[in-house]
Amino acid sequence: MARISMEDVAERAGVSITTVSRVLNNTNHPVSEKTRKKVMKVIQELDYKPDISAQSLRQSFNNIIALITRDISDPYFGEMARGVTETANKYGILTFVCNTGRNPENEIQYHELLWQHRVRGIILGGGGLNLEAYKIKLQEQMNRYKDNGHKIVSLAPQGFDMDYVMIDNRGTGELITDYLIARGHTSIAYISGPQNTYTAFDRLEGYKLCLKKHNLPYDDLMIAYSDNSWKGGYEAANILLDRSIKFTGICCGNDNLAVGALRAFKERGLAVPEDVSVISIGDLPNANYTAPPLTTVRVPLYEMGAKAVNIIMSDDTQEYNANIIFKTVISERQSVSNIK
Amino acid sequence: MARISMEDVAERAGVSITTVSRVLNNTNHPVSEKTRKKVMKVIQELDYKPDISAQSLRQSFNNIIALITRDISDPYFGEMARGVTETANKYGILTFVCNTGRNPENEIQYHELLWQHRVRGIILGGGGLNLEAYKIKLQEQMNRYKDNGHKIVSLAPQGFDMDYVMIDNRGTGELITDYLIARGHTSIAYISGPQNTYTAFDRLEGYKLCLKKHNLPYDDLMIAYSDNSWKGGYEAANILLDRSIKFTGICCGNDNLAVGALRAFKERGLAVPEDVSVISIGDLPNANYTAPPLTTVRVPLYEMGAKAVNIIMSDDTQEYNANIIFKTVISERQSVSNIK
């Protein structure tokens, strides 16, 4: 059962390949109903499917999009990937998932490869890194894509101007801080992701802003930095607990950090939310299954991924150029208490 | 900055495109050191990269592999995807992640698309479904691929003969049951994934076998079925607790189910492991961050994914035909107690 081409179809239907192409692509060019039916029938019989390599060689774009993730085993990117791949599938297009393992060099390399593949569009899953050399190189790549009509959409701030579908990270940092303050907390610690990522930076900025707004003192000792992992959250929480500070509430830059912190608190004999309230950002599916269930901000990762695909597939330049911010809302569960 | 082709390179270097191709692909065909250097230099200057669509049209395979997952937001598939994509990247090839959302029709559709893309190999991430129509269709696709020299590797049992990299699911089901029995448990419940998936079926078989081996009675009421989600585990645990049965230990077909069960037990005021011991299969990264940390079997998903890619990329037919079983080992943590 070898591969069959248009030629096979044409031959069997007794028409030219041109005609086959025409019925297949539903072009304006007129084709008699009779031949159309005949060709369709043969296509069915032979189970013919056009070869995509040939198509994209001829046209100059592909029916492929790419999603760049930092760690696809992290449910954060997983949820995003689900939104992207499932939406792409609706358009009949396939998705390259490019996992960088948080290595900027890998990311640049991926862009070279994607360029070679002439992918139709690229979705940047992770937030930008504030490293000058990396940013310059990345921007170069972005421009090359754009100049050739490929579309790029980011799902997190990159530190330079481009099209995006995001949440308001700073605003969300404010939101969670405000939530604790509104419940009587005045000593609030913070576990942040890496400060060279814009996402983590912006969220922490929101926290700082919120304290200032409420005339609460800001203290560097109340902040611990880590990567975005469970382990990182666990370690950061321990660092905070080892410092000579007191806090009744803690904001975590994302759910993973909160999960790690939860374990640290438990080990130290601190009850959540009785002794310390925990709030974070993410609302990943398992936030419902921590002990206690986590109060956290829902980030519509699936919808963001889906939207990015829609933008890439849309011919509407206006929509493309629109920068989109998704609203965030707190999912109230049981990790925050009211103190009086 | 338009796309540049071999022709551009050839022209600028003052040679034919054949020569360019030869230096690029390092063929046996002799090329003088001088021209080689000259061509290389121009390639650098122009930053030329071969067009992959053209390459794969000419050759009859691609530098693309595909991974079929059921739910990419589930860390189980996430970890697998990480192994696959990162290993693929080492070979300089890209990975389509095809998420079926557990819909068999989607899976079949994906195979059509992958066929059109002439992907070099396909990795079946999820276990087979025991549905006759689906199995027949799938096998048809598999044969088409094979007949055309594409490679297919499965990471879970499919219910028919094919190349695979797996764990021994039945053996692992036995392993966890044995573990509880060895610690004095004689009333052991079981939460299983869907019975029409071979993976879940085999694991449960292992449990049954193990009971028989130890002359322990088997009781249908001790089994609850669900999907493989947190929610499913939560619900299944509640169902078991509502029945008129007693158990001191419970085996969960996978980590997600265990996480859900943990929450159900907590809500019902049952302490783990004091009142009920929990063991499962998976050892996903967050098994360390449940309360209490989960005793569970490590399934080397990353390594399995990596191995599958190596097999696909290998020219060694022998290795290809070898069916590979990875060993599983229990990660002992704190969710199982010894009862006397």
Place this chain on the structure above:
DNA sequence: TTGTAGGCGTTATCAT
């Protein structure tokens, strides 16, 4: 050691 030419499977332009 280098180059010429044909073809991979499409689509699009131009005739008929």
Place this chain on the structure above:
DNA sequence: ATGATAACGCCTACAA
């Protein structure tokens, strides 16, 4: 309404 033909960019006999 239909068809011949030239690309798209690359690889590879076959010639020179």
